[in-house]
Amino acid sequence: MSTPRALTSTVAARIPYANAAPFYALWADAPFAVRNLVPRDLGREAEAGGVDMGLMAAGDFLRLRDKFELLAPMGVSARGQVSSVLLFSRRPASALEDALISVTPDTSTSVRLLKLLLKARRGFTGTRFLRGLEPAQADALLLIGDKAMQTRNRPPEGFVHTLDLGSDWLEWTGLPFVYAVWVVRSSLDPALKDELRTFLESSLAAGLATLPEVARQWNVPGWTALEVEAYLRRFQYRFGPEELKGLDRYDALLHEHGFVESD
Numbered sequence: 001m002s003t004p005r006a007l008t009s010t011v012a013a014r015i016p017y018a019n020a021a022p023f024y025a026l027w028a029d030a031p032f033a034v035r036n037l038v039p040r041d042l043g044r045e046a047e048a049g050g051v052d053m054g055l056m057a058a059g060d061f062l063r064l065r066d067k068f069e070l071l072a073p074m075g076v077s078a079r080g081q082v083s084s085v086l087l088f089s090r091r092p093a094s095a096l097e098d099a100l101i102s103v104t105p106d107t108s109t110s111v112r113l114l115k116l117l118l119k120a121r122r123g124f125t126g127t128r129f130l131r132g133l134e135p136a137q138a139d140a141l142l143l144i145g146d147k148a149m150q151t152r153n154r155p156p157e158g159f160v161h162t163l164d165l166g167s168d169w170l171e172w173t174g175l176p177f178v179y180a181v182w183v184v185r186s187s188l189d190p191a192l193k194d195e196l197r198t199f200l201e202s203s204l205a206a207g208l209a210t211l212p213e214v215a216r217q218w219n220v221p222g223w224t225a226l227e228v229e230a231y232l233r234r235f236q237y238r239f240g241p242e243e244l245k246g247l248d249r250y251d252a253l254l255h256e257h258g259f260v261e262s263d
Contacts, residue, residue, distance in 0.1 A: 010192065011035060013042045013054030015180065017145040018218045018228060019076050019084055019235055020055055022207030023182075023200065025214065031199065038106040038145070039180065046185075053196055056183045059109035062251050063260050068183040072197050073239040074204065075181035077246065082166035083231060085110045085179065086148045088159040089140035093118070093168070098126040101140045102133035109179055110144050110165060112259045113250070117168050120257050135159065149220050149231070175246035176236065204237055 010032040014024060027034060032053075037045060043060030045051045046068065053071060061068060089096060096118060103111050111129060118124045135141060135156040143151055155162065169177045182200060184193050207214055215229035223231070236243055254260045 009033075010052045010188070010196065011050065012196075013037045013045065013051045013056075015039060015042065015055050015145075017084070018149065018220055019082075019145070019232065020180070021214050021218050022211065022232060022237060023055065023074075023204050025207035025210065026199070026203035032196075040106055040108045043108050046183075052185045052188060054183065055180045057108035057180050058178050058247060058250060059112045059254070061181050061183050062254060064183075067186060069186045071182040071184040071193065072200065073244065074200070074237055075178060075239065075243075077176050077178040077236045077239060077243045078166050078234050079176035079236070079242075080167050080170040081164050082177075082179075082234065083152060083164065084146070084148045085113070085144050085165045086152060087114060087140055087142050087163040087165065088151065088155045089161045089163065090158050091139070092161050093163045094122065096122075096127055096140060097124045099128070099139035100133070100137070101127060101129050101142060102135070102138035103129050103131050103142045104144055104147065105132050106147075107142065107144050111142060112254060113165050113169065113177070114142055115259050116250075116253050116257065117163075117165060117172065120253060121168075121172050146220055150222055153222055173246070173249055175249055176243050178239070178243055178247040178250065181247070208237070 012032050013035050014027065015038065016036045035051065039057035042051060042054050043057055046054060046056060047064055055075060056068065118127050141159065166177050184196060211232055212229055215232060216225040218228055220228055
């Protein structure tokens with residue numbers, strides 16, 4: 001049976017991070033076009049019309065809900081420590097008032113989360129956030145994804161403190177944090193959405209069924225395959241009530257403190 005033309009013309013975005021790898025087990029034979037995009041670029045391309053489906057940063061989904069909807073209650077979430085959304089700093093988080101923080105260019109969700117943790121939770125008013133500074137120019141560095149994983153055991157000289165944003169969020173709210181969600185362009189035909197959803201669910205099922213192999217195939221310098229597998233098992237890829245409650249809490253806090261549009 002031939003693939004429907006509408007499906008073959010659909011553009012799906014793939015985040016090239018280890019924590020998303022279980023979703024992509026069948027994507028070598030995906031019946032749609034695939035683009036590799038880091039979270040912030042994915043959000044921008046989706047907003048501009050260049051992406052129809054993807055694992056979108058939660059922060060971008062919450063500001064683009066007029067154009068996108070959840071494809072399924074799936075994504076990347078963790079309760080507590082995540083090990084790939086990290087703030088490396090020269091001093092403790094409690095002493096980062098008036099600090100200059102370098103933010104990776106890749107993030108849309110985690111930079112908003114960090115602003116909540118420092119400004120809303122701790123009450124800091126003078127902390128500044130700039131994209132892509134060199135470590136020598138900054139008091140702290142926000143890194144995400146595989147880069148954060150690689151830096152975890154070998155941070156830049158002088159950056160002796162590490163804040164895991166997932167752990168800090170759990171301590172503050174008692175909820176898991178949703179980093180990314182699977183979304184689809186709302187204007188697509190419902191039958192096409194169903195086909196995309198079915199393919200995605202099959203691909204995730206295949207990935208979770210072969211997680212040790214998925215981990216072996218994903219090379220993260222400084223991490224063994226067993227460590228990568230243990231890392232992947234920290235995540236919830238299918239959302240239940242607690243994950244959705246965590247997403248709603250993040251949404252409410254972003255609106256309360258004016259960080260929906262700010263990244």
